[in-house]
Amino acid sequence: MAISNIRYGEGVTKEIGMDLQNLGARRVCLMTDKNLSKLPPVNAVLNSLVKYGINFQMYDNVRVEPTDQSFLDAIQFAKNGEFDAYVAVGGGSVIDTCKAANLYAASPSSEFLDYVNAPIGKGKPVTVPLKPLIAVPTTSGTGSETTGVAIFDFKELKVKTGIASRAIKPTLGIIDPLHTLSMPERIVANSGFDVLCHALESYTALPYNQRRPCPSNPINRPAYQGSNPVSDVWALHALRVVAKYLKRAIRNPEDREARANMHLASAFAGIGFGNAGVHLCHGMSYPISGLVKTYKPKDYNVDHSLVPHGLSVVLTSPAVFAFTAQIDPERHLEAAEILGADIRTARIKDAGLILADTLRKFLFDLNVDDGLAAIGYSKADIPALVKGTLPQRVVLPEDEPKLHSTS
Amino acid sequence: MAISNIRYGEGVTKEIGMDLQNLGARRVCLMTDKNLSKLPPVNAVLNSLVKYGINFQMYDNVRVEPTDQSFLDAIQFAKNGEFDAYVAVGGGSVIDTCKAANLYAASPSSEFLDYVNAPIGKGKPVTVPLKPLIAVPTTSGTGSETTGVAIFDFKELKVKTGIASRAIKPTLGIIDPLHTLSMPERIVANSGFDVLCHALESYTALPYNQRRPCPSNPINRPAYQGSNPVSDVWALHALRVVAKYLKRAIRNPEDREARANMHLASAFAGIGFGNAGVHLCHGMSYPISGLVKTYKPKDYNVDHSLVPHGLSVVLTSPAVFAFTAQIDPERHLEAAEILGADIRTARIKDAGLILADTLRKFLFDLNVDDGLAAIGYSKADIPALVKGTLPQRVVLPEDEPKLHSTS
Structure with a gap:
């Protein structure tokens, strides 16, 4: 079990120039997206880079919910730049794109599919040394700053897949709750749902x-x-934080305590699922996102249709846990209690229904779209959604050795 | 915040030969002590080394509660052997000795005091690369497999001090609960008290x-x-495990669930205090151990007087937390509740007394010696105990930069 380095605190982003000096970095690649490039988190990083005289180039073309093509564009930038360190400022899309850029720039003779998870790619182990990558998350959801996973839409197959190797895990995650203060309401909600499902899925x-x-x-x-x-320690802790703080963080942008706790919970849940894996909510989420029709979510400033990752994950969660409870009803009941259910008179055989009802109530209070129909799917789409789900075994705890690990 | 790699499971020790192969080790130093050298944990390691054809030399001269001289003996063995990997099988004494041997063998021109904590030593930062060290704990207390600390008795000054640097942290800790089954009752108790105090002190x-x-x-x-x-996450989790399992682990050597949980809690509390520090119980414990007169504890097969570390730490704990509660009474009350106190009608200003009483009851049930008098100290010893405590600021969260860190 390998665990990431994280640094936490309001304003710790301002130290990033010193971190890069300490790493001996001479040519830094700063990755972000167009929206963020004008916002305070990127400004804080830029100020620190300038203050400490760090030579850098900025790439702000990261696509929200990246694709194979958007990965390839970032990879080309990284190859051209011959960088000796990377800084990713953004949500999971930015951090994942930066992981891929770092990987392929360090392995220039590799084909793109070499490192992509099987069966879509070849799932080769990473044996080349990568450059240091410092991740500065600006959402509170993916936990990408603590994991060795990079997810993208494979456009040709209309499916999400990814690259998974401990080698691409960031060197350091900078968890600065100041960056959460500019997050719009639905981004707080959807990224929080990702934390919720990371915790619930990795625990079960x-x-x-x-x-x-x-x-x-x-x-x-x-x-x-x-x-x-x-x-389990991380999953349960993150779940308790979600239960206590997610509603407050969504409803009140000024609630610094709630937003700070959710920002940290995202990293904690990331450490948990990054070592345990997830299961059905995440497995089904990839076709739900990948097959998007015309859905455009509130608060996301993008020019394409999009089902935000956290939303695509959480929509199926009541049904998923009603189904999975039979394997370990005690854990499902424990999760329901943490999320507010009164389980004193609960029967163990009802664990799945109780957790499902608890989740429905929790999500209803937070104005979540009411199921797949609300985001544009109909019965006719089910075969395609199933077909897109079946190759997603990669998110599960694996039966077959595939990734290299040190422990 | 940097966290160790650990591997957990009954029987995982048998993989250690493969781990050493994977590390490319050609000359391994196996450290243990005389008692352990004939017991199942060392046998399990030896069998694996032989099975995987690992070339090794064994050093079984580690002293329980090591001294500067016993460290130097082990260091000399390491220097002579020109090893490329280390395996430590034992309690904190063995693992700490092995850390020191690895450090000084990698830095042959250093004086012993160079890396010893100031003010006793020079507290120099470690900049040399060390060899991999795999730690296999056989007690459930120190958490040494997860920390960058090595403690010893400085005979000349009659005081305990140590070496502290992330550089000496083991590469991998193998947490194999099978090794706890041969622990005698008082060793389970005293090492469990160390876990208790690591958790309580790092949380406060x-x-x-x-x-x-x-x-x-x-x-x-x-x-x-x-x-x-x-x-905090690790400290609270470890405290909950201690509350639930320590009594069972002490009283029934066959209670595998309890012993396994305490073995893991030792590592968890180690990750907690290894990043947070401890305070007064540990600070005062060093002279309590270092100035030992004739006390010989039950179940310890040694030829010298000895106050086991966990006992020296826990004896002052009721007085310590009665005193420290004023700084953060809520956390002290929370700890008391986890240890079984009914705090529904408690007043916050009584937090220290409540935690102290809870600890006294908890320890009384476990047949702990009743205070310093029971281990041979009298009022006349107090000045010497105070004098030995004052240089122990090193266990506290530090005001001054001294250790190199990557995060």
Whole structure:
């Protein structure tokens, strides 16, 4: 089990120039997206880079919900720049794009599909050394600053897939709650739903000691090992924070305590699922996002249709946990209690229904779209959604060795 | 905040030969102590080394509660052996000795005092690269497998001090609960008290954002940063495990669930205090151990007087927390509740007394010696105990930059 370095505190972003000096960086690639490039988080980074005399180039063409093509554009920029360090300022889209750029720039003879997860790509292990990457998350959801995963839409197949290797995990995540103060309401909500599902899914994922067959050599153990005593600590803690603070963080942009706690919970849940894996909500979310028709969410300033990742994940969650509870009803009931259910008289066989009802109430209070129909899908889309879900075993705790690991 | 790699599970020790192969190790130093060298944990390691054809030399001269001289003996062995990897099988004494051997063998021109904590030593930062060290704890207390600290008795000054640097942290901790099954009752108790105090002290240590002055460069931030949102998660979790399992683990050697949970809690509390620091119980424990007269504890097979570390730490705990509660009564009350106190009608100003009473009851149930008098100290010893405590600021969250850190 490998865990990331994080630094937390209001204003700690201003130290990033010193961090890059300490790393001996001489040519830094700063990645962000067009909206963020004019907002306070990027300004804070720019000020620090200038103050400490760091030579950098900025790439602000990251696409929100990136595609294979948008990854390739960023990779080309990274190859041209011959950078010796990377800084990613943004949500999961930016951080994931920067991980891919760092990887392929360090491995210039690789084909794009070499490192993409099988069966879509070849899922080759990463053996080249990467440059340091400092991630500065500006949303409170993906936990990408703590994980070795980079997700994108594979346009040709209309499916989300990704790259997964501990090698692409950021060197340092800078968790600065100041950056959450400029987040619009629906971005707080949708990214918070991602935290909620990371916590619930990793806590209810297949236990690490029930994965079969075990790799014969520990070096072949996957990053997504299944739920385990370490990931459980993070998952439960993150779930408690979501239960206590998510509503406050959504409703009041001035509630610094709530927004700070959600920002940290995002990283905590990331450490949890980054070592345990997730399951059905995430597996089904990729076609829900990838097959988007005309849905345009409030508060997202983009020129294309989009189902935000957190929304695509949470929409199926009541149905998912009603179904998965049979495997471990105690954990499902425990999760329901943390989210506010009174379980004193609950029967263990009702655990799934209780958690599903608790989630429906929780989401209803937060004005979540009412199911797949509300974002433009009909019954006729189900075969395509199923077809897009089946290749997503990669998010599950893995049966087969595929990722290199040090522990 | 940097966190160790750990691997957990019954029997995972058998993989250690593969881990060493994966590290490319050709000459391994296996450190342990005389008692352990004939017991199942060392056997399990030896079997794996032989199975995977690992070339090794064994050093079984580690002293329980090591001294500067016993460190120097181990260092000499390491220097002579020109090892490329280390394996430490034992309690904190063995793991700490192995850390020191690894450090000084990698830095052959250094004087012993160079890396010893100031003011006793020079507290120099470690800049040499060390060899990989795999720690296999056989007690459930120190958490040494997760920390960058190595403690020893400085005989000349009759005081405990140590070496503290993230550089000496083990590469991997193998948490194999099978090794706890051969622990005698008092060793389970005393090592469990160390976990209890690690959790309580790190949770009530000076908060990370109240340390003054802050180092101007993050690279100079100390390992012991003060209590913080990450160490708090580990401290509270470890405290809950202690409350639930310590009594069972002490009383019934066959209670595998309890012993396994305490073994893991030791590592968890280690991650917590290894990043937050401890305070008065640990600070005072060093002279209590260092000035030992004739006390010989039950269940410890040694030829010298000895106050086991966990006992020296826990004896002062009721008095310590009665005193420290004024700084943060809420956290003290929360700890008391986790340890079984009914706090529904408690007054916040009584938090210290409530936690002290809760601890006294908890310890009384576990047959702990009744205070310093029971281990041979009298009023006349107080000046010497105070004198030995004052230089122990090193265990506290640090005001001054001293240790190199990456985050």
